[in-house]
Amino acid sequence: MTDRIETLAVHAGAEPDLHTGAVVPAIQMSTTFKQDGVGGLRNGFEYGRSGNPTRLALEQAIASLEGAPHGLAYASGLAATQNVLYLLDPGDRFLMSDDVYGGTWRLADKVWRRYGIETDTLDLRDLDAVAAAFGSEHPPKMVWIETPSNPLLKVIDISAVARLAAVADATTVVDNTFATPYIQRPLDLGADLVLHSATKYLGGHSDVIGGLIATRSDELEERLRFHQNAAGAVPSPFDCFLVMRGIRTLAVRMERASANALVLALWLSERPEVERVHYPGLPDHPAAQLVERQMRVPGAMLSFELRDEERARRLAGATRLFTLAESLGAVESLIELPAPMTHASVADSSLAVPASLVRLSVGIEAADDLRADLEAAFTASAT
């Protein structure tokens, strides 16, 4: 049809209903499906955990957006992550970027370590270190990339890491939650699996928890599909519908939110209270050239450091349009302090983040209103 995301986002997995002509397919709640004689399945549907038409539509949608033949849907981003980790065996090493989503680190460190999978963290921007890890005697079987990273917005070269991993026959996974396929398509850059917390930009409205995976590999799909059914962390049909409805507007939301974030990042860079702004769209971002090459727009997440934690706490409590809350990626703007909030689970680890760091998830409101809200909050929290 086309490979333009704007069009795919609207049409992927959205064929009008064959029987009724309904332009929006019905949410199929049935948990079981009539067989035409024993084993005579209609369209492969048998039991709701194994497969469901609404879930299939969502799985086709993410596959199409990421340019893959296969998509899989889960009850949450972490359920999808858990499914990926089932690909590893006891004794395998797992390599993860050192600035990942706190819950991903917690799962690897607190759960998978107990089952004999050792996780190492590394700054994956350091390609010599990545090459050394894959060239070592006991190389990692899988590498986990999150780019841009959370909350410091580091940008990792997906093709370079995937190339190094391929030499050691390791699987490259990209958590594409922050960028979405609108901004970058990791499978085109050599990744084997791409994963999303659909709770964020794909859902886009802070009203559904979900996870998604896409892959071009038939072998990986088969193993993931087995575990999706065997372990059972599947999303409800209603949740699948909500994520699909969010996906329809992905392109316009990402375009607008990213434009807003750039306005705010430039403005924050000039504020005397702000020590440092982390945003991939700033000309002085350490990976500006890579951003240019790898990302269509710089995205809508940014973070900045103030002089001290107390100041950061007061600021985050003083905004009115920006809601003080965890999570990200929805139409409304959010503000939070990663150290005591989203990143509390990495507090005493090598992944700990600065205490005075403030993170914004920039929404699609008018940029001038967002800037005015921050300005008023700076003033109100000055004393």
Ligand SMILES: *Cc1c(COP(=O)(O)O)cnc(C)c1O
């Ligand atoms: C939220 C998030 C996750 C986890 O997803 P859930 O849907 O909350 O389970 C994973 N990775 C990133 C980057 C996230 O922001």
